[in-house]
Amino acid sequence: MKYTAVVLSVADVKAARGFYEDLFGLEVCQDYGINVSFTCGLSLQQEFDWLVGLQKERIGKKSNNMELCFETKDLDHFLEQLRRYPGAERLGDVVEHGWGQRVVRFYDLDGHLVEVGEDMGMVVRRFLRSGMTMEEVSNRMDVSMGDLKKLLERDTGGHS
Structure with missing residues (x-):
C-alpha cells in the first residue's frame, strides 16, 4: 500500500489553488476543474460533499x-507574504517551541489550520x-547527535 495525498474540502478551488501557489509556491501536477493536485501530495476538492456522499451541512x-x-528557510520573508495575503486569519503571533x-x-481561505515553521536545519544553524x-x-x-548532523546535511547535500 502507498500513501498518496491529503484532500482538502474547498469552497472555491480557483481561490484555494491561488492561495497555495502564491503563499507556498506549490506546483500543480493535475487539474480536473473541481479537483487540483499539487506535486507535494496535497489536493483541493470543490464540492467535497458530492465526492464523499455527505450532506453539505456535514462538511x-x-x-x-x-x-x-x-x-521554510526564511520565516520572516514568509511572514511578510502572509501579512499581504487577504483572507488568511492568523491564530496569534509567532511562537518559539521549546526545541x-x-x-x-493561521487558517487558509476554507478554515483549514496551517502551520509554517522554520526549517529545522535553519534552527540548528541559528x-x-x-x-x-x-x-x-x-x-x-x-x-x-546523529539526528542533529542529519538535519544539517539534509539541505546542504552533505556539506554543512
Whole structure:
C-alpha cells in the first residue's frame, strides 16, 4: 500500500489553488476543474460533499483537529507574504517551541489550520551561530547527535 495525498474540502478551488501557489509556491501536477493536485501530495476538492456522499451541512470548517505543516528557510520573508495575503486569519503571533523552532499558525481561505515553521536545519544553524556547541544544541532540541548532523546535511547535500 502507498500513501498518496491529503484532500482538502474547498469552497472555491480557483481561490484555494491561488492561495497555495502564491503563499507556498506549490506546483500543480493535475487539474480536473473541481479537483487540483499539487506535486507535494496535497489536493483541493470543490464540492467535497458530492465526492464523499455527505450532506453539505456535514462538511465542517475550522475543526481544529489537524493541521497542515510546512517548513521554510526564511520565516520572516514568509511572514511578510502572509501579512499581504487577504483572507488568511492568523491564530496569534509567532511562537518559539521549546526545541527552538519558530512557527506561525493561521487558517487558509476554507478554515483549514496551517502551520509554517522554520526549517529545522535553519534552527540548528541559528543556535550554532549564537555560540552554542553541537552538544548544547543536541540537548536543547532533545535530539541525538546523529539526528542533529542529519538535519544539517539534509539541505546542504552533505556539506554543512
